[in-house]
Amino acid sequence: VQLVESGGGVVQPGGSLRLSCAASGFTFSNFGMHWVRQAPGRGLEWVAFIRRDGSNKYYADSVKGRFTISRDNSKNTVSLQMSTLRADDTAVYYCAKSTMTSSGLDYWGQGTLVTVSS
Amino acid sequence: QSVLTQPPSVSAAPGQTVTIPCSGSRSNIGSNYISWYQQLPGTAPKLLIYEDHRRPSGIPDRFSGSKSGTSATLGITGLQTGDEADYYCGTWDSTLSAVWVFGGGTKLTVL
Secondary structure, three states: OEEEEEOOEEEOOOOOEEEEEEEEOOOHHHOOEEEEEEOOOOOEEEEEEEOOOOOOEEEOOOOOOOEEEEEEOOOOEEEEEEOOOOHHHOEEEEEEEEOOOOOOEEEEOOOEEEEEOO | OOOEEOOOEEEEOOOOOEEEEEEOOOOOOOOOOOEEEEEOOOOOOEEEEEOOOEOOOOOOOOEEEEEEOOEEEEEEOOOOHHHOEEEEEEEEEOOOOOEEEEEOOEEEEEO
8 A cells, every 4th residue: 555645835824725645555435534644743634535536525613615635536646625724734744554343443644744834 | 632542652571461551432442342452663563453352363362352341451561672663553433534543552572
């Protein structure tokens, strides 16, 4: 299993950014996918989850209405569209694969850093 | 303020046993499986325990998980210096809508 995030970088407050996660080594369409972030020196914060068929999406209150999770099962990718970014969105963003029973996050990418700063 | 409560830090000597508690409520630990994650410095988190007590392939049996009511515990026996890391519990919370929640994390120091 391999998860590779991309799309991080520096963005101004109020700006937008799209993160992508390329998955390989497993049947992507059979598993839900998460995004989790970690601000510098802080703990893990869950961001969003999308079911295996994309039918349901769930968001943390801190990003609801600003971030959108999506997936393309034909390309084995999951994305996170982030808009109206704020300084407190600065973090390393990880994509993670859900277990079959959605009871945990069993594989994680290496993360991509998003910095929101003017 | 995390929905799941963990102590900020624990410590023990090499070879000793340590337990890390995670306290929640009926809407999270009390009604959903708990999982545990290890994050070594500068690396991505790694799943240690899922479905309360199950270990993924490759995780040594020095690591164990248990749950009772609205609390869960990660146990580590035969502590090694390489176990020094941050440990997080996580689970679904279904108070209003389904959200995943993590504990605030516990820094394990192996003295």
